[in-house]
Amino acid sequence: MPSWADFQPFIVSGLALGGVYALSGVGLVVLYRATGVVYLAFGAVGAMGALIAWSLINANVPDWIGWLVCVLFGGAVTLAYGMVFGPPLARRDPLVKAVATLGLTLVLFGVMDLLWTSSGGASRAITLPTDNSGFTIGQIQVTWTQVIGLAAGVVITVVTAAFLRYTKLGTAMRALANDREITATLGVPVRRVEAAAWLGCGLLGGVAGLLLADLVALDATTLTFLVISSLAAALIARLRSIVVTFVAAMAIGLIHDLLTPIQALSNYRDMTPFVLAAVALLAVSRHRVIPGSREEA
Amino acid sequence: MTEHRAVEVEDLTVRFGGVTSLDGMSVTFDAGTCGLIGPNGAGKTTFFNVLSGFVRPASGTVRAFGDDLLAMVHFRRARWGVRRTFQTEQAIEELPVFDNVAMVHEHARLSGASRRRDVLDAITFVGLGADPPARVDTLTAGQRRLLEVARAVVGRPKLVLLDEPAAGLPDEETAHLGEVIRAIPGHTGALVILVDHDMSLVSACCETTAVLDFGKLIASGPTAEVLRDEQVTRAYLGTAEVS
Amino acid sequence: MLDTASRTDAAWPRSRLRRPGRRTLIRAGVIAALFLFALLALPQLLSLYYVDAMTQVAVYSVVTLGLGVLVGRVGLVSLGQAAVLAIGAWVAARLLFATTQPYPLVLLEAGVITMVLGTLIGLPALRLRGLYLALITLMLAGAITVVLTTTNFPNGGHGFLGYNGSTVHIPAIRRPSIAASDPAYYRYAVVVAALMFLLVLLHIRTRPGRAWAAIRQSESAALAAGINTTLYKLWAFALASFVTGVAGGVLAGAVHYLYSINFPTQDSITLLAVVLMGGAYSLWGAIIAALLLQLLPAVLNNWGVSADWLTILFGIGVLQVLTTAPRGLADQVPKDLSRLGRLLRRRLRRPAQAGGDPA
Numbered sequence: 001m002p003s004w005a006d007f008q009p010f011i012v013s014g015l016a017l018g019g020v021y022a023l024s025g026v027g028l029v030v031l032y033r034a035t036g037v038v039y040l041a042f043g044a045v046g047a048m049g050a051l052i053a054w055s056l057i058n059a060n061v062p063d064w065i066g067w068l069v070c071v072l073f074g075g076a077v078t079l080a081y082g083m084v085f086g087p088p089l090a091r092r093d094p095l096v097k098a099v100a101t102l103g104l105t106l107v108l109f110g111v112m113d114l115l116w117t118s119s120g121g122a123s124r125a126i127t128l129p130t131d132n133s134g135f136t137i138g139q140i141q142v143t144w145t146q147v148i149g150l151a152a153g154v155v156i157t158v159v160t161a162a163f164l165r166y167t168k169l170g171t172a173m174r175a176l177a178n179d180r181e182i183t184a185t186l187g188v189p190v191r192r193v194e195a196a197a198w199l200g201c202g203l204l205g206g207v208a209g210l211l212l213a214d215l216v217a218l219d220a221t222t223l224t225f226l227v228i229s230s231l232a233a234a235l236i237a238r239l240r241s242i243v244v245t246f247v248a249a250m251a252i253g254l255i256h257d258l259l260t261p262i263q264a265l266s267n268y269r270d271m272t273p274f275v276l277a278a279v280a281l282l283a284v285s286r287h288r289v290i291p292g293s294r295e296e297a
Numbered sequence: 298m299t300e301h302r303a304v305e306v307e308d309l310t311v312r313f314g315g316v317t318s319l320d321g322m323s324v325t326f327d328a329g330t331c332g333l334i335g336p337n338g339a340g341k342t343t344f345f346n347v348l349s350g351f352v353r354p355a356s357g358t359v360r361a362f363g364d365d366l367l368a369m370v371h372f373r374r375a376r377w378g379v380r381r382t383f384q385t386e387q388a389i390e391e392l393p394v395f396d397n398v399a400m401v402h403e404h405a406r407l408s409g410a411s412r413r414r415d416v417l418d419a420i421t422f423v424g425l426g427a428d429p430p431a432r433v434d435t436l437t438a439g440q441r442r443l444l445e446v447a448r449a450v451v452g453r454p455k456l457v458l459l460d461e462p463a464a465g466l467p468d469e470e471t472a473h474l475g476e477v478i479r480a481i482p483g484h485t486g487a488l489v490i491l492v493d494h495d496m497s498l499v500s501a502c503c504e505t506t507a508v509l510d511f512g513k514l515i516a517s518g519p520t521a522e523v524l525r526d527e528q529v530t531r532a533y534l535g536t537a538e539v540s
Numbered sequence: 541m542l543d544t545a546s547r548t549d550a551a552w553p554r555s556r557l558r559r560p561g562r563r564t565l566i567r568a569g570v571i572a573a574l575f576l577f578a579l580l581a582l583p584q585l586l587s588l589y590y591v592d593a594m595t596q597v598a599v600y601s602v603v604t605l606g607l608g609v610l611v612g613r614v615g616l617v618s619l620g621q622a623a624v625l626a627i628g629a630w631v632a633a634r635l636l637f638a639t640t641q642p643y644p645l646v647l648l649e650a651g652v653i654t655m656v657l658g659t660l661i662g663l664p665a666l667r668l669r670g671l672y673l674a675l676i677t678l679m680l681a682g683a684i685t686v687v688l689t690t691t692n693f694p695n696g697g698h699g700f701l702g703y704n705g706s707t708v709h710i711p712a713i714r715r716p717s718i719a720a721s722d723p724a725y726y727r728y729a730v731v732v733a734a735l736m737f738l739l740v741l742l743h744i745r746t747r748p749g750r751a752w753a754a755i756r757q758s759e760s761a762a763l764a765a766g767i768n769t770t771l772y773k774l775w776a777f778a779l780a781s782f783v784t785g786v787a788g789g790v791l792a793g794a795v796h797y798l799y800s801i802n803f804p805t806q807d808s809i810t811l812l813a814v815v816l817m818g819g820a821y822s823l824w825g826a827i828i829a830a831l832l833l834q835l836l837p838a839v840l841n842n843w844g845v846s847a848d849w850l851t852i853l854f855g856i857g858v859l860q861v862l863t864t865a866p867r868g869l870a871d872q873v874p875k876d877l878s879r880l881g882r883l884l885r886r887r888l889r890r891p892a893q894a895g896g897d898p899a
Contacts, residue, residue: 038671088863095617095670099816100862102809106855109806114848225805228682235675267690274683281676282664349764375766387761389753395557400750404766413554421548429552448765 002261008140010257013215016146018253019153020211024230025237025245026160027204032239033177034197035086038098039078043227044108045202046209047220049073051116053210054124054218063129071206077108078202079195086194090180105224112220126213149211156204157246164242173197229256232277238284252276301363302488303327304456309357311343311512318343319354320512329482330489332503332520334496336532339509341492342384345458349381350374362455362488376405378455378487382445382462388433394420395429398447407452419451422484423477439470446477454487461493475501500524508532579730583723591726593838595794598729601830602736602787604815605823606780609740611812612820613749614776615756617674620681622807624781626688628654628788629798633713634694634702636792643716647732647789654785655778662777666770681808685800693798712796729790736783737823748775813854816861 024042031039049070056066081104089097116124130144164170172193175183184190212226229252237244252273259269304326311319319340333341346352348359350371359366362378369377380401389397398416407415420429423443427436436444442462449457459478463471479502481489493499499506500520507517510532516523523529583591603625610616632650635641641649665676696711697704719728743749751772754762762769792798814832819825832854837847 038675085859085863092862093670095674096862098671098674099617099812100859103813103855103858103862106806106809106813106858107852108855110848110851110853110855113851114846221804221806225682228678231675232679235672268686270686271683274679274686278676278679278683281668281672281679284672349760351760351763372763372766372768375764379764381764383758383761383764387758389750389757391753392750396750400754400767401765403747404751406766413552413557414549417548417552429557 002263005139006261007258008138010260011254012140012142012146014254014257015250016149016215016253017257018250019150020208020215021230021233021253022153022246022249023156023204024208024227025233025249026156026242027201027208028227028230028234029237029239029242029245030160030164030173031197031201032094032234034173035082035090035176035194036094036097036180037082037086037089037101038094038231038234038239039201039205040098040101040227040231041078041081041104041108042201042205042230043209043224044105044112044220045074045077046070046205046207046212046227047223048077048108048112048209049206050126050209050213050218050223051112051124051220054126054213055116057126067128067210070210071203074204074206074209075199075202078205079199082198082202083195086198087191109220109224116220124218126210126218128210128214131214145211145214149215152207152211153246153249157242161242169193169196228277229253229273232273232280235277236280248276248280301327302329302486303362304366304488304490305358305360307358307360309344309347309359310355311340311347311352312355318512319347319357319509322357322509322512322514324507324514324517326488326490326505326507328488328504330478330491330503332499332506333490333492333509334494334499334506334529335509338511339532340512341509342460343512344509345381345460345490345492348374348379348456348458372404375401378405378453379458380449380454380456380487381458382449382460384461384464386441386445388436388441388444390433393430393432394425394427394436394444397433397444398451401448402452405452415452419447422450422480423447424473439466439474442466442470442474443477446474450481450485450487454485457481457485457487457489459489459491459493462491463493463495463498471495471498472501474498478502496524575730575734579727583726588722589842590838591722592794593835595722595726595729596791596834596838597827597830598726598733599787599791599794599830600834601827602733602783602790603811604818604829604833605737605740605826606784606787607811607815608818608820608823608826608829609743609752610776610780611815612822612825613744613752613756614773616773616776617670617812618677618777618780619674619808619812620677620684621780621784621811622803622805623681623684623688624654624658624784625788625791626684626800626803627657628785629792629803630688630693630788631785632789632792633798636713637694637696637702637711643719643793647786650789651782651786654788655782658781658785659774659778662774662781666773666777678808682805685803685805688800688803692800695797710797713792713798715793715796725794729794732786732790736786737826740779740783741823743779748772748779752776810851810854813858817854817857 024046028039028042031037052073053066053070056069057063081101085100085104089100128145128148130148132143134141134143134146136142164174172183172188173196175186175188176190176193176197180190208230209223212223216222216226230249233245233249233252236248255276256269256272259265259272306322306324306326309319309322310317322340322344333344335341343352347354348366350367350369354367364377366374366377366379389400392400395416398419399412402412402415403409417429420427423446425440425443425447427440433441433444446459446462449459462478463474466474475498478489478491481487489502491499491503503520505518506520506523508515508523508526508529515528515532516526582594586594603621606624607618607621610618628650631653632646635646635649639646661680665673665680668676691701692703692705694702695704695707696702697707715725716728719725744752751762751767751769754765754767755769755772759769795802810833811829814829815825817832818827818829832850837850840847840850
C-alpha cells in the first residue's frame with residue numbers, strides 16, 4: 001500500500017481533473033434540463049477546438065487567440081447543431097436525441113482524424129503559461145493550471161446554480177426543463193432560451209477541451225471519450241442537481257487519480273467513471289414500478 | 298370455491314409524490330358491465346393502472362372474484378384473467394389480426410389446441426369484419442378499436458377493463474361497440490369495467506356506474522340514478538355534455 | 541351469433557391460416573440463390589484482398605444482426621456490442637490455444653459463454669429504460685475495453701488469461717482444418733453467418749418474436765397481455781450476445797492475431813450508426829450494415845481514400861435517419877437504402893402481377 005506521500009501529488013491532480021469534469025458535467029446537466037438532450041458530442045467539440053488551437057499556435061498565431069478560438073469553436077458548433085437538429089427532434093424520446101448527438105460525434109471524429117492524423121511519433125501538446133508556474137503546499141507541487149482546473153469547476157458550478165435560480169433566463173431554462181409546451185404558451189421565447197443553453201454548453205465544452213488537452217493529453221480519441229467521466233458525474237446527479245454533479249465529478253477525478261499509485265488497481269483506474277456511473281444508474285432504478293408505455297416517456 | 302363475480306375495492310389510496318390520485322376509494326363492482334366515470338384527472342386511469350399492476354397503492358385492497366389481485370405480479374394477472382385496453386390503441390402493426398389476438402391467448406397460458414377456435418370466436422364476436430390474416434395497417438380506426446376489444450375478450454377473461462374504447466369513433470361505430478360491450482358478460486362470464494366520457498355509451502352499456510372526482514368516490518349505484526345525481530353533475534360542470 | 545362463429549371456424553382451418561404466401565416462397569428462393577452465389581461463386585471472382593474483406597463482412601453481419609434484433613425488434617439500444625464481440629473473440633482465442641477442440645465446438649462455447657455474460661450483465665440493466673439502458677451499456681462496454689487493454693487477448697500463454705507478454709514469436713490463432721486458406725475460411729464464415737441468421741429468423745417467426753413486437757409497441761400493453769417483458773428482453777439480450785459471441789470466434793480465426801486496439805470504444809458507436817442506416821428492423825439491413833462497415837472501408841483503402849470519410853458519412857447517416865424516421869429508432873419504415881430496394885422490387889414485380897397477393 002503506497003504511503004501518504006505517494007498519494008499527495010495525485011490529490012492535487014485529481015482535484016484539478018475533477019474540477020474540469022465538474023464544469024463539463026454542469027454544462028451537460030444544464031443543457032439536458034433545458035432541451036432533453038444528453039450531449040454526447042461534448043468531448044468531441046472540445047477535442048477539435050483544442051486541435052484547432054494547437055494548429056493555430058503552431059502557425060505562430062498568438063496563444064490567447066488560439067485558446068479563444070477553441071472556446072468559441074465549441075460554442076459555435078454546439079449552437080449550430082442545436083439550432084439545426086434541435087427542433088426536428090424536439091418531441092422525440094431522450095434516447096433518440098442522445099443518439100443523434102452520437103452522429104455529430106462521429107462526424108467530428110472523422111474530421112479530426114482526417115485533418116490531424118494520429119502521427120505515429122510526434123505527439124501534440126497544448127501548454128498553458130500557467131503550467132510552469134506554481135507553488136508548493138507542504139510537500140506537494142501545484143501548478144497554476146491545476147488551480148485553474150479546480151477553480152473553474154467551482155466557479156462554474158456556483159455561477160450556474162445562481163444563474164438558474166436568480167436570473168430570468170435561468171428561470172426560463174428551468175421552466176423549459178419541466179414542460180416545453182406549457183413554457184411556450186407562457187410567452188417564454190423557447191427558441192432563444194434553448195439557443196442560450198446550447199451556446200453555454202458548447203462554450204464550456206471548448207474550455208474543458210482546452211484544459212483537458214493540457215492536463216491529460218491532446219489526442220482526439222482520449223479527449224472525445226473523456227466526456228464519459230463528466231457524463232458519469234451528471235448521471236450520478238440524475239441529470240438534475242448541479243451541486244451533486246459537482247461533488248460526483250470531484251469524486252470521480254479524485255478516485256481516478258488516487259488509484260494511480262496503487263499497483264494492483266492502477267491499470268484499471270480508467271474504469272472509474274464507467275463503474276461509478278453504472279452503479280449510479282442501477283441505484284437510481286431501484287424504485288421503478290411503472291414500466292410506462294412509449295407515450296409516457 | 299364458488300367464484301362470486303365481483304370486484305371489491307377497499308380503501309384504495311395511491312400517492313405520486315405530493316399528489317393523491319386515489320383517496321380511500323371503496324366500492325364494489327358486481328354487475329355484468331360497470332361504468333367508471335369522472336372528469337379528467339379524477340383517477341380513473343390510475344385505478345386501472347392499479348388493477349394492471351403498474352402502480353403500487355399506498356394502502357388498500359382489491360379482491361376480484363374472491364382472489365387478492367394486488368398480490369399477483371403484473372404480467373401474471375393476465376393469466377388469472379385481467380384484460381385491458383388502453384386509451385391509445387395498441388394493435389401491433391407488424392402482426393396480422395389473428396396473431397394480435399392469439400398472442401393474448403398464448404400468454405394467458407390457455408391451451409394451444411383451442412387457440413384457433415377461441416381466437417376466431419373472439420374476432421367474430423366483436424364483428425371485426427376483417428380476415429384473420431389481414432394486416433393491421435389495412436384496418437380502419439374503428440376496426441382497430443374492435444381488435445383491441447377482441448384481444449380483451451379472447452379465451453376466458455374474468456375482468457375486462459376498457460379505457461375509453463370509443464374515443465374518436467363516429468356515432469354508429471360507437472353504437473356497435475356498445476352492443477358488443479353489453480354482450481361481453483353474457484358471452485364470456487367476465488365482469489367489465491368501462492371508463493369513458495361518452496355518457497350515452499355508458500348509460501347504454503352499464504348497469505351500475507361509479508363516479509370518481511379528484512380521487513374520491515362521489516357516487517355509485519344504478520347508472521340512471523348516478524347520472525341524475527347533483528354531485529355528479531356539479532363535478533362535470535365545465536366539461537362535455539352529460540346526457 | 542353461433543351460426544357466424546361456426547362459419548368462420550370452417551372458413552379458416554389451421555392450414556389456411558398458416559400457409560406461406562406466394563411472395564414468401566419467391567423471397568426464400570431469391571435468398572437461397574444469393575446465398576449460394578455468395579458461398580460458391582464470390583470467392584472465385586474476388587481477389588484475396590476482397591475475400592478477406594468479405595470474411596469481415598460475414599463476421600460483422602452477425603454482429604449487426606444481433607444489434608438489429610435489440611434495436612429494431614425489441615426497441616433496446618445497446619452501445620456495447622463491440623465489447624461483446626471482443627469477449628467472444630477472447631473466449632474463442634483462449635479455447636483455441638488451450639484445447640484441441642474442434643472449431644464448431646469452440647464457436648458454440650464462445651457463443652454460450654458470451655451469452656451467459658451478456659445475460660448476467662443484462663439482468664440488472666434491464667430495469668432501466670431507453671436512454672439509461674443505452675448509457676449503461678456504453679459504460680459497461682467502456683469498462684470492458686479498459687480491462688481488455690490491460691489483460692490483452694490470449695496469445696498462447698499460460699494461466700487463466702493466456703497472455704504471455706514477453707514472447708517474441710506469437711503463435712497464430714488456428715483455423716479449422718477444412719478451412720485453412722482464406723477463401724475456404726470465407727466460406728466457413730458465410731455458413732456460420734447463415735446459421736446465425738436462421739437462428740434469429742426462427743426466433744422472430746415464433747413466440748419470442750411476437751412478444752418482442754408487443755414490447756416494442758408498448759411495454760405496458762405487453763404486460764397487460766400477460767407477457768413477461770423482463771424475460772423476453774433478457775432473451776433478446778441472450779440471443780444477441782450468443783450470435784455476437786459466435787461471430788467473435790469466427791473473427792479470431794479470420795485475423796489470426798487479436799489486439800485490444802482493434803476493439804476501440806468508437807466501434808460500438810459506428811456499429812449502431814450502420815445498423816440505423818441499413819435499417820434496424822429487417823434482416824437485410826444487417827447485411828447492408830456490415831457491407832457499410834467492412835466492405836466500403838476496404839474499397840476506399842484500395843483507392844487510397846481515407847476511411848475517415850466513412851466515419852463522417854456514418855455520422856451524417858445517423859442524423860439523417862433519426863430526423864426522417866417518424867417513429868423513433870426501432871422504426872419499421874424503411875430508410876433510403878431499403879426504400880430503394882422496395883422500389884426496385886415493385887418495379888420488377890409489376891409485369892408479373894396477375895391477381896396475386898396484394899403488394
